[in-house]
Structure formats: structure tokens, C-alpha cells
Amino acid sequence: MDTLNQTIELALWAITCVGLLLGLLLRIGEVMYRVISWGRRACFHGRLVRSRTMALVLAGILAASLTVPVPALAGQGWWWGSPINPGFDRNTVIQVTGTATQVDIVTRSGPSSLRLDTSGESFTVMLGPGWYLAEIHADIRRGDPLIVEGSKMMDRRGNLYLVAARITNQRTGAILGFRDEAGRPLWMSGGPSGRMRP
Numbered sequence: 001m002d003t004l005n006q007t008i009e010l011a012l013w014a015i016t017c018v019g020l021l022l023g024l025l026l027r028i029g030e031v032m033y034r035v036i037s038w039g040r041r042a043c044f045h046g047r048l049v050r051s052r053t054m055a056l057v058l059a060g061i062l063a064a065s066l067t068v069p070v071p072a073l074a075g076q077g078w079w080w081g082s083p084i085n086p087g088f089d090r091n092t093v094i095q096v097t098g099t100a101t102q103v104d105i106v107t108r109s110g111p112s113s114l115r116l117d118t119s120g121e122s123f124t125v126m127l128g129p130g131w132y133l134a135e136i137h138a139d140i141r142r143g144d145p146l147i148v149e150g151s152k153m154m155d156r157r158g159n160l161y162l163v164a165a166r167i168t169n170q171r172t173g174a175i176l177g178f179r180d181e182a183g184r185p186l187w188m189s190g191g192p193s194g195r196m197r198p
Contacts, residue, residue, distance in 0.1 A: 088151045088163050088165075088179060088183030088184075089151050089153070089183075090151070090182070090183055092151050092152045092153065093149065093150065093151050093152070093165065094149070094150070094152050094162075095147065095148070095149045096116065096118050096121075096123065096147075096148055096162070097118065097145070097146070097147050097148075098116040098117050098118035098119075098123075098145075098146060098148070099116070099117050099143060099144070099145055099146070100114050100115065100116060100140060100141065100142055100143065100144045100146055101115045101116070101117050101122075101142060101143075102114060102115035102142060103115075103140050103141060103142055105127070105130055105133055105138070105140070106129070106130035107130050107134075111126060111127070111128070111129065112127040112128060112129065112130050112133055113125060113126050113127055114127065114140060116146060116148055116162070121160055122160065123148075123152075123160045123161060123162045124159065124160070124161050124162070125148055125150065125161075125162045125164050125167075126150075126161060126162070126163045126164060127164050127167075127178060128164075128178050128185060128186075128187050129187060131187075132186070132187035135187075136176055136177075138174075138176050139169070139172055139174065140167070140169060140176075141171075144169055144170070144171045144172075145169075145170040145171060146167055146168065146169055146170065147167070147168040147170065148162055148164055148166075148167050148168075149164070149165050149166045149167075150162035150163050150164040150165050150166075150178075150179075151163040151165070151183065163179075164178045164179070165177070165178055165179040165183070166178065166179075
């Protein structure tokens with residue numbers, strides 16, 4: 001049953017990535033069409049000096065579009081519309097202790113998260129898909145004292161995030177694993193269960 005769930009999850013991520021890639025290609029085509037239309041009008045009116053300028057503009061647009069990390073979204077277990085960088089940076093891994101003030105565990109494949117208040121900062125802690133938390137029997141409640149190890153990130157508005165690698169719930173004594181040492185999500189690797197014993 002776990003293998004079937006993982007297969008379905010991987011298939012959904014693959015479909016999502018293909019859809020995103022097709023959408024990106026359509027957007028690039030639309031921008032290129034507008035640039036070419038502008039170039040034709042400019043050439044017609046004598047504003048464009050050389051056709052090489054048009055080629056450079058198109059090459060720049062194409063190069064910029066290729067830098068979008070679409071495969072990283074699926075590979076790191078993130079989702080479209082995430083407010084932060086989809087990667088997991090091992091250089092920014094920290095360990096913090098705080099209290100869970102809000103817990104949002106979804107029932108299906110969407111991202112689960114919690115709000116962690118420490119003595120000096122507040123973090124949105126990104127956990128993993130709801131089915132994975134159910135599989136590892138994650139029992140995290142509002143008010144639980146937690147030790148969270150994860151990659152610290154900040155969104156464009158200055159909000160702090162922690163992409164959880166490991167959480168110790170001091171109320172239950174459970175240690176929950178979300179990512180391996182390289183930062184790969186355990187629910188994507190088919191590796192060992194995320195439930196660990198102290």
C-alpha cells in the first residue's frame with residue numbers, strides 16, 4: 001500500500017512538473033511573439049539598428065527562462081506557489097527550540113506546516129505531505145515543545161521559514177525524520193521510515 005501511495009505521489013508530481021514546463025514554454029512563446037512583433041514594428045519605423053539586437057534579446061529571454069528550477073520543485077518535495085526557494089541548503093541548517101503555536105497538517109498530498117515560536121524569532125516550519133505524516137504517526141499538537149533542525153530560509157517579505165529535517169517532540173519523546181543528511185525528502189526517496197526512537 002505504501003508503494004502504491006508513493007507511486008501515485010510521484011506520478012502526480014511528474015504530471016505537475018510537465019504541466020508547469022508546458023506553461024512555461026507557452027509563456028516564453030508569448031513573450032517571444034511580442035518581442036518579434038515589437039521588432040517588426042520598430043524595424044518598419046526605422047528604430048531598430050540591426051537584426052542582431054533582436055537575436056540578442058531573444059537569446060537573453062531564452063537563457064533567463066532556462067534558469068527556472070522546475071525540476072527542483074518535484075525533487076525537493078515542494079509545490080507550485082511556494083513562497084520560498086524550493087531547495088534545501090545544508091549550509092543554512094540550524095537547530096532551534098520553541099513551542100508550536102499553530103499546526104496545519106493536511107490530510108492528503110499538500111504541504112503540512114506548523115508555526116514555531118522561539119525566544120527571539122517565529123518560524124513557519126515546512127514539514128511534508130500529509131500522507132507521510134500519517135505514515136510516521138506524527139503527533140504534533142499546539143503547545144508542544146519542539147526541537148527543530150532544518151534549513152533556515154527567508155521569503156521576499158522577510159518571513160522566516162525552516163524546512164524541517166528532524167523534529168523532536170519533547171511532549172511525546174518522538175523524533176520525526178523528514179529529510180536525509182543530503183536534504184532529500186524521505187517521502188520521495190522510498191528510504192527508511194521517518195519515525196525514529198530516541
